[in-house]
Amino acid sequence: MGAKAGSSPPVVPPPASSATSFFPSINGLKLKTKQQELLIRVSILALVYVLAFAIRLFSVLRYESMIHEFDPYFNYRTTLFLTEKGFYEFWNWFDFESWYPLGRIIGGTLYPGLMVTAALIYWTLRFLRFAVHIREVCVLTAPFFASNTTIVAYFFGKEIWDSGAGLVAAALIAICPGYISRSVAGSYDNEGVAIFALLLTFYLFVKAVNTGSLAWALASAFGYFYMVSAWGGYVFIINLVPLYVLVLLVTGRYSMRLYIAYNCMYVLGMLLAMQIRFVGFQHVQSGEHMAAMGVFFLLQVFYFLDWVKFTLNDPKLFYSFLRIALTCAISVGSLALGVGMATGYISPWTGRFYSLLDPTYAKDHIPIIASVSEHQPTAWSSFMFDFHILLFLFPAGLYFCFKRLSDATIFIVMYGLTSMYFAGVMVRLILVAAPAVCLISSIAVSATLKNLTMLIRAKNNATPMGSSKGTASLKASAKASSFDQPLPYQRNVAIALLLGAFYLLSRYAIHCTWVTSEAYSSPSIVLAARGAHGGRVIFDDYREAYFWLRKNTPADAKIMSWWDYGYQITAMGNRTVIVDNNTWNNTHIATVGRAMSSYEDEAYDIMKSLDVDYVLVVFGGVTGYSSDDINKFLWMVRIGGGVFSVIKEPEYLVNGEYRVDKGAAPKMLNCLMYKLCYYRFGEVTTEYGKPPGYDRARGVEIGNKDVKLEYLEEAFTTSNWIIRIYKVKPPKNRW
Amino acid sequence: MAKSTSSDVLTLIHSLRSAYAATPTNLKIIDLYVVFAIATAVIQVVYMGIVGSFPFNSFLSGVLSCVGTAVLAVCLRIQVNKENKEFKDLPPERAFADFVLCNLVLHLVIMNFLG
Numbered sequence: 003m004g005a006k007a008g009s010s011p012p013v014v015p016p017p018a019s020s021a022t023s024f025f026p027s028i029n030g031l032k033l034k035t036k037q038q039e040l041l042i043r044v045s046i047l048a049l050v051y052v053l054a055f056a057i058r059l060f061s062v063l064r065y066e067s068m069i070h071e072f073d074p075y076f077n078y079r080t081t082l083f084l085t086e087k088g089f090y091e092f093w094n095w096f097d098f099e100s101w102y103p104l105g106r107i108i109g110g111t112l113y114p115g116l117m118v119t120a121a122l123i124y125w126t127l128r129f130l131r132f133a134v135h136i137r138e139v140c141v142l143t144a145p146f147f148a149s150n151t152t153i154v155a156y157f158f159g160k161e162i163w164d165s166g167a168g169l170v171a172a173a174l175i176a177i178c179p180g181y182i183s184r185s186v187a188g189s190y191d192n193e194g195v196a197i198f199a200l201l202l203t204f205y206l207f208v209k210a211v212n213t214g215s216l217a218w219a220l221a222s223a224f225g226y227f228y229m230v231s232a233w234g235g236y237v238f239i240i241n242l243v244p245l246y247v248l249v250l251l252v253t254g255r256y257s258m259r260l261y262i263a264y265n266c267m268y269v270l271g272m273l274l275a276m277q278i279r280f281v282g283f284q285h286v287q288s289g290e291h292m293a294a295m296g297v298f299f300l301l302q303v304f305y306f307l308d309w310v311k312f313t314l315n316d317p318k319l320f321y322s323f324l325r326i327a328l329t330c331a332i333s334v335g336s337l338a339l340g341v342g343m344a345t346g347y348i349s350p351w352t353g354r355f356y357s358l359l360d361p362t363y364a365k366d367h368i369p370i371i372a373s374v375s376e377h378q379p380t381a382w383s384s385f386m387f388d389f390h391i392l393l394f395l396f397p398a399g400l401y402f403c404f405k406r407l408s409d410a411t412i413f414i415v416m417y418g419l420t421s422m423y424f425a426g427v428m429v430r431l432i433l434v435a436a437p438a439v440c441l442i443s444s445i446a447v448s449a450t451l452k453n454l455t456m457l458i459r460a461k462n463n464a465t466p467m468g469s470s471k472g473t474a475s476l477k478a479s480a481k482a483s484s485f486d487q488p489l490p491y492q493r494n495v496a497i498a499l500l501l502g503a504f505y506l507l508s509r510y511a512i513h514c515t516w517v518t519s520e521a522y523s524s525p526s527i528v529l530a531a532r533g534a535h536g537g538r539v540i541f542d543d544y545r546e547a548y549f550w551l552r553k554n555t556p557a558d559a560k561i562m563s564w565w566d567y568g569y570q571i572t573a574m575g576n577r578t579v580i581v582d583n584n585t586w587n588n589t590h591i592a593t594v595g596r597a598m599s600s601y602e603d604e605a606y607d608i609m610k611s612l613d614v615d616y617v618l619v620v621f622g623g624v625t626g627y628s629s630d631d632i633n634k635f636l637w638m639v640r641i642g643g644g645v646f647s648v649i650k651e652p653e654y655l656v657n658g659e660y661r662v663d664k665g666a667a668p669k670m671l672n673c674l675m676y677k678l679c680y681y682r683f684g685e686v687t688t689e690y691g692k693p694p695g696y697d698r699a700r701g702v703e704i705g706n707k708d709v710k711l712e713y714l715e716e717a718f719t720t721s722n723w724i725i726r727i728y729k730v731k732p733p734k735n736r737w
Numbered sequence: 738m739a740k741s742t743s744s745d746v747l748t749l750i751h752s753l754r755s756a757y758a759a760t761p762t763n764l765k766i767i768d769l770y771v772v773f774a775i776a777t778a779v780i781q782v783v784y785m786g787i788v789g790s791f792p793f794n795s796f797l798s799g800v801l802s803c804v805g806t807a808v809l810a811v812c813l814r815i816q817v818n819k820e821n822k823e824f825k826d827l828p829p830e831r832a833f834a835d836f837v838l839c840n841l842v843l844h845l846v847i848m849n850f851l852g
Contacts, residue, residue, distance in 0.1 A: 214823060216812055216835035220842060258823055262812045266839060269805040273846045276797070283793060313756040322745045 046169050047156060051149045054176035057515065058145040058186045060523035065540075067141045067188070070525040072566055072583050074190035075573035078140050080108065081117045081190075085124055085136050092117070093279075099578045100568060101590065102560050102613065110279040111586070115232030116195045119143065144185040144194030151198045152176045155437065158205040161212065162410045163402075163445050166452060171444035177514040180388035180436035183522045193433055196233030201437050203229050203239055204417065207267060208410045214259030219266035226267065227274035230281055237290050237355060238421075238434060243267070244297035246416050251304060255409065261305050268298050289343075289350045296335070303331045361427050373637040376430040385425075387517060388432050391510045392443045396422075399442035402449050418442045451503060457496040527570070529627060529724075541625060544570065547618070547725035550718050551575035555616060562609060563618035564598070564631055564638065565591055571618070580612055588645065595642030598635070598675040599649055605674040606713040609730055616717060617728045621679040624688050624723035626698035633699065635675055636660060663702040671706040678728055681709045681716060686723075767814040771807045778803035798850040805843045809836055 033041065061070070069078050084092040095109045123146075124139045152172040159168030175181060184193040206222035230236045247264050250256050272285045272294075285291045307327060311320050342348035350356075357363045357371060361379060371377055385393060396418065403411040421435035524530075529541040551561065552575050560578045561571055568582020581591050597608040609617070622630035631638075636651070643649040653669045654660070662670065670676060684695040684707025695707045714728040760768075781799050790796050816824045816832035824832075 214816070215827075216809070216816070216832070216839050220835075220839050223842075258815045258821055262815060265808045266812060269801065269808055270839065270843060270846070273798075273801055273805065273843065273850065276794075277846065277849060283797065286797065310753070314752055315756070316752060319745075319749055319752055323749050326746075 043165060043169065047153065047172060050152050050156075050169075050172045050176050053173075054149040054152050055145045057177055057518055058148060058182060060186070060519050061525050062141065062187045064523065065525055065528055065530075067138060068525060068527070069137070069140060069190050070186070070188040070527060071191075072526075072569050074140075074188070076569040076583065077116055077190050077192070078137065079569070079573040080112065081120050081140055082136055084117050084121045089118075100572055100582045100584075101587065102578050102580050104587065104590065106584065106586070111584070113192055113230075113232055113234065113280060114278070115199070115228060115230075116143070116190070116192050118231070119147075119195055120190075140190045141188050144189055144191070145187050147195050147198045148176070148181065148185045151181075151201055151437070154198065154201045154205055155441065158201060158208070159441055159444055159448075161205065161208055162414050162441065163406075163448060167441075167444045167448035170447045171441045174392065174444055174447075174510075175437060175440040177511060177518075178389070178392070178436050178440055179514050179517040179522065180432045180439070182514070182518050183388065184433050186518070186523055188525055192233040193235075196229060196235060197433065197437065199225060199229035199232050200235070200239065200434070204413070207243060207263060208413050210263035210267065211260055211409050211413075214257075214262050216262060216266055219263045220270060222263070222267045223270035223274060226271040227277075230271075230275040231278050235434060236275070238424075240285075240291055240294050242417060242420060244294045245420070246413050247297050247301065249412065249416060250409065251300075253412075255412070256304075260409070261301060264301060265298070268294060287348060288352075289348055290352070290355055292339070292348060296339075299331075299335060303327070358424055358427050358431075373641070377428050380426055380429045380432065384429055384432065387521075388436070389439055390513045391506050392439045395443035395446045396439050398446035398450075399444070402445050403442065414438065414441055447503070447507070451500070454496045454500045454503070457492055458500070529625075531625070541627075541722050541724060543720035543722050543724035545574065546720045547718065547727060548574035550720075551577055551616070551618075551727065554718070559615040560613050561616045561618055562594060562597070562612065562614040564594065564620075564634060566634070567618065567620070577616075580614065588641070592642045592645035595638035596646045596649055598631075598638050599642055599654070599673050601669075601672055602674055602677060602711065602713055606730070610733070614730050617678060617714065617730065619675065619678045619726050619728075621723055621726055622699040623679070623683060623697040623704075624686065627724060628699050630679075630699060630724070631675060632662060632679055632697075638675070661702070662697060662700055662704055664705040666705045676706065677709045677711060678714070678726060680704050680706065681711060681726070681728075683723075684708060761819075764814055764818060767810050767817070771810045771814075774803045774807035774810070778807070792852055794850055794852045798847045798852075802843065802847040805847075806840055809839050809843070812836070 069075055080092070080095075083095065092114075093109045095107075096105060097108045098105045100106050120136070120140050120143050123143065124134065124136050127134050127139065152175055155175045156165075156168040156172040159165075159171035181197060184191060185197070203222055203225035206218060206225045210218035210222050226236070226239060229239060243264065247260060250260055275281055275285055276283065286295070307324060310323060310327075314320050314323070339348075343350070351359070357368070357377070389396075400415060400418070403415050418435075418438040418441075421431070421438045424431045425435040527544045529543075531539050531541070533539045548570060551559075551571065555577060558578065560580060561575070562580045563571065565581040565583055565585055568579045568584075571577060571579050572582065581587075581594050585591060593608060593612070597605040597612075600608070620627075620630045621632065622628055623632075636654070639649055639651050639654055643651055654667050654673070655670075656665055656667050661667075662676070680695075680697075683697075683704065687694045688696050688698050693703050695704045696702070697704050711728070714730055716726070717729040718727040719725070778800050781796070781803065785796050813832055813836040815821060816827055816835075817829045818824075
């Protein structure tokens with residue numbers, strides 16, 4: 003160190019001189035204003051790109067790089083299959099390992115966009131000789147596409163308003179919690195890619211309407227194809243775009259560009275969409291897609307009449323022609339629609355989407371849709387949690403949009419309003435509203451900041467300018483001075499407001515980071531808690547149980563569990579399951595629900611008929627984990643009772659209350675689910691000062707501590723009792 | 738009433754004919770192509786009505802290829818028409834190139850869908 007210090011003085015002067023000569027060279031570059039602006043824009047976008055990726059990495063840093071939750075495990079398993087067996091096998095895959103004994107046609111019942119995207123990234127990286135594992139690619143696909151979404155948001159903002167709004171939109175959507183919730187690293191789900199495809203399709207369509215070019219319309223058709231391949235929410239696009247066209251027609255803002263854009267996108271988009279097997283012929287047969295077709299025909303009639311009016315140049319003649327043409331068109335159209343709906347050829351709106359129009363429908367008619375926690379109506383706190391300041395910037399942005407109405411702003415206003423309505427109906431759809439809210443808020447932020455900074459930068463022209471520059475500047479300065487004169491502290495107020503705006507935006511950034519870190523970065527498959535001394539305790543029971551299944555059961559064993567865990571069991575445990583998260587067969591799920599809610603001997607008959615070898619239940623009584631099967635039990639009863647009338651929900655309740663302690667209903671105390679969860683639990687002391695058999699998740703001492711199993715035996719219980727696996731005994735010998 | 742409507746219709750047809758005769762030849766060629774495509778689509782629908790729609794994807798691909806190319810031709814006509822003020826900056830070669838590209842994509846997808 004001393005030698006270095008000794009040698010440094012003679013070394014210092016040359017670097018200093020080169021440093022001083024370096025700085026003038028940067029100033030000597032003399033960037034023009036346009037180039038400076040470009041540099042600023044590109045660097046901001048680059049930073050936003052990196053930010054969007056980095057903020058989603060909390061769980062990878064805290065736990066490990068693994069796939070979260072339930073649905074992503076299915077996507078991971080199919081991606082693995084695709085990379086191992088190739089596209090042809092994937093496209094024609096029939097899976098016999100789930101929904102035993104029915105099987106599932108995976109090739110025809112999934113949206114392949116996500117898997118194909120991840121596989122392409124994987125093959126590209128492999129081609130460049132990066133030795134990555136497909137799991138790493140899957141985990142990081144969603145953050146990568148979130149970064150790409152910010153770039154698309156920039157271009158979209160630029161199209162709607164100007165590049166300043168685009169930059170703000172990119173920054174807002176990079177950290178918006180509503181979007182982060184479904185696109186953290188590890189959340190390998192369709193929405194991670196679908197929101198990118200949604201925004202891209204909308205941007206390309208608005209660009210096509212603005213320019214009237216067939217090439218942009220073709221690009222938007224491809225964007226729509228990518229969206230259809232990625233997510234079932236494409237129905238939103240195929241209904242919003244026709245609605246937008248209708249609004250433009252009704253308000254008289256239509257033009258030839260609209261005709262070109264919509265027609266090209268509709269025909270090519272529909273054809274491309276029908277290549278996905280899961281979508282099939284829905285674009286011509288399903289009621290949810292009929293609006294697009296109706297608007298297509300309406301557009302042909304409308305523009306044909308417009309052309310005839312233009313060619314004829316004679317109003318009276320045109321009116322008679324109009325009468326004839328309109329009566330023909332309306333009669334043919336309504337006849338076709340009526341026949342289609344009456345014969346049932348055009349199917350009505352299906353349950354999932356119908357419950358968006360009528361939120362009470364699912365609760366009464368389809369309990370399996372009502373039971374999903376993401377399908378519940380949204381509370382105000384969720385809106386505040388997911389949007390923060392964007393909630394009040396949204397109406398402000400709407401105001402600015404209405405001030406400067408154009409084709410593009412009308413579109414974003416419609417997107418914002420419809421998506422906010424649907425976000426109010428179902429929590430999951432806050433995700434679809436997030437880009438619209440970010441874009442509209444960015445308009446408000448950008449316009450406000452622009453006005454404020456213009457006020458600050460305006461030179462003091464209390465005295466009118468000299469007429470050296472001519473009348474135009476005199477008029478402008480007269481106008482400006484007429485605004486300037488009455489506000490004495492204008493500049494100071496503008497600075498104060500600007501500081502306030504910066505404060506709000508910085509609070510937004512802090513809130514988003516906090517929300518991501520606390521609420522949206524948990525893998526759900528690994529649980530963490532604070533121990534007695536404040537240290538972190540990790541519960542890795544799920545993976546422990548699945549690994550046990552993988553290693554200690556025969557390869558053709560069939561596992562019965564509630565449908566939540568099906569995907570994870572097939573992906574990690576590599577065993578056949580009876581029902582899984584796809585929930586396509588309600589009767590099969592009801593059979594499992596019936597088995598779980600019956601007495602042990604009735605359940606044994608059902609399990610024997612399904613060839614069940616092992617039963618898996620999730621139990622949170624020892625750890626206080628509240629998403630376990632006992633808390634989900636009433637849904638099993640409702641779904642089972644919906645198909646088999648032998649299961650009656652009131653038999654499990656006491657005075658309408660759901661209890662597991664001494665006062666619980668006798669059917670509840672002796673059903674299979676109760677027995678499997680609380681077997682040997684009566685001997686366990688869970689908390690200091692409480693009796694043995696104290697259930698920490700329900701907060702009561704259980705009613706039936708002496709559980710005896712006749713037809714099953716305990717195979718495995720994980721270290722924190724979260725997962726319990728039981729083996730079904732073979733039938734007794736008949737003497 | 739019937740007489741006036743029939744005479745109305747006759748004058749209508751006459752004026753439409755005379756107005757149409759004034760359109761330039763290239764637009765008339767495009768219109769002929771559109772009529773041909775729609776006629777082919779109608780023939781296919783009638784055939785489906787007689788024979789049944791069993792390979793539905795084949796029927797759909799046939800009809801949609803006709804409707805699609807008709808619609809794209811109409812878009813080309815709009816972009817090439819000198820009377821449209823919005824498109825006066827667009828060179829007709831670019832419009833035709835877009836038309837060819839879109840038709841190429843359309844027919845590639847149709848060939849995949851034909852089954």
